[in-house]
Amino acid sequence: MSSPLLAAVSWTVPTVDYHGLAPEIVVALGLCVVMLVDLFLAERSKWLLASLSGFTLLGAFIPVLTLALDDGGARAMFDGRYVIDDFSLILKGLFLLAGYVVVLLSTTYIEEGEYYQGEYWVLMLSSILGMMMMTSSRDLISVFVALEFLSIPAYMLAAWRKRDAKSNEAGVKYFLLGVFASAVMLYGMSLLYGVTNSTLLSDIGASISGELTAVRIIAIVFVIVGFAFKVSAVPFHTWAPDTYEGAPTPVTAFLSVASKAAGFVALVTVLYVAVPEGSDVWQPLVWVLAVLTMTVGNVLALRQTNIVRMLAYSSISQGGFILMPLAVAAEGGAGGAALRSVVTYLIVYAATNLGMFAVILTVSRKTRSGEISSFGGLFGYAPALGVVMTFFLGSLAGIPPLGGWIGKFSAFQAVLEAGTGWAYAIAVIGAVNSVVAFGYYGNVMREIWMRPVPDANTMPIRTPAQLVLALAITTISTLALGVLPGVALHFGDLAIFAGAFAG
């Protein structure tokens, strides 16, 4: 048997497209600068680090725009292992903007805490860099590395308040289950590699067709189960509520929006590019996951009294709606519509959920409480916050003309396009769940508008400038996406994988 090492002697230097990599390079340089500057700053001027991180993310947005305006088509590097196409650019933009809003949310929270600040920003930027790499990865190895690159800093962020038992617990639960999921996913990947003799997703897609052997089925199932942990799909969701409640609130916003979206990006890439022909295996699996995720998430959200924990279950249930079109993505022409709806939903969900956390952070600066009852009478003493929060709750519930509505609409549209019995079944279950979800969103609305203020403390809330900006960005996006649904759907339309996917 000849050594595989000898087979690889003819090695050519790969060409690197620096324009294509520019967004990643900007973030990588930015995080190095933040790390170095942190060493030389006095404690009272640490606020500079937040601005520096914010500017890094906005700066990286410029090459994303120039790449989007460049009509040269998709750019592939390293034999198609790293691809910059419309899909990846839209999601890179989403991660950068979501990251920027999280920076705004974190600024006052981090400054007022008694923990190290520099590390927080460095970890946040590295996690965002991992997410950006995830959108372009088209190879098992780069998908794995990007997934770990975004997860490992997130474990540390969850445990960032290291003298707080709850934060520790959040970190250790997230870490153990996250690493366990990676191991399961990797085992699936190693089997995929074994049956297809390639780690390149498009090669795997070309090899897997026809009869599905037992090994192929196990490989596909293991990979999907690994991703199901990352997107906190039921029954692999157990870490999510505990981690969301225990982690610092801005980190929770980050995990529930960006980290979850990155998990979906990985899942979609693998399903569409690597195993489109394995749909007999993954369609039923994703169907069951989607139904369980939206139903269990909803039912458990109904009985929560802590708002962050309620949002954790709500975000699990929203994940079920994102999974829903994927459960029928291989039927007829539903693939394109399903991909479009996933991207649309992720954009809308990011705007709404980040806004929700912005309100919670602002209000809890006054009430120092995470209970839903602490929002009682909010409209009375902080009318603007009350109205804005109602918008976000309505958007999460999917009420037109708010952003969440267009996300749900495109998800149902994709499912109905498939038109099979299973598709109609999941559409009915989804519709019932949308109504149930109004139970807990409506409950918070009732607190805001109709209940008395719990401790009769009606001092107005002082909102820091960064939170005002975050609230403005998210409110405008949520309203604009709902009133002008064409915007979100347009981005969804662009999001077709170059070359690898036709349908």
Added chain:
Amino acid sequence: MAAAVVPTTTWYLILAAALFAIGMTGVLVRRNPLIMFMCIELMLNAVNLTFVALATELTDINGQTAVFFVLVVAAAEVVVGLGIIVSIMRRRQQATADDLAALKG
């Protein structure tokens, strides 16, 4: 004299599957965070063994490349994981996964 037994790729794959199964059982059964973490490392190394065995069988370099990445990432995970576990142990000696129940519902 019996002929020398030459291990084939199948042997390695079965060994890897067994290691993976042992690691997985360990994570699900044991309650000490450190032991659970060791079991996860066992699972990752089972993956490495699978990759190497398959790379040799297929005479392809990619499987061996994957192992390097898995090793490096696993090392990074150890650093982070031990950091988090130590910060818990420092507060509470002998903590098991069942004691970590401040957050529930």
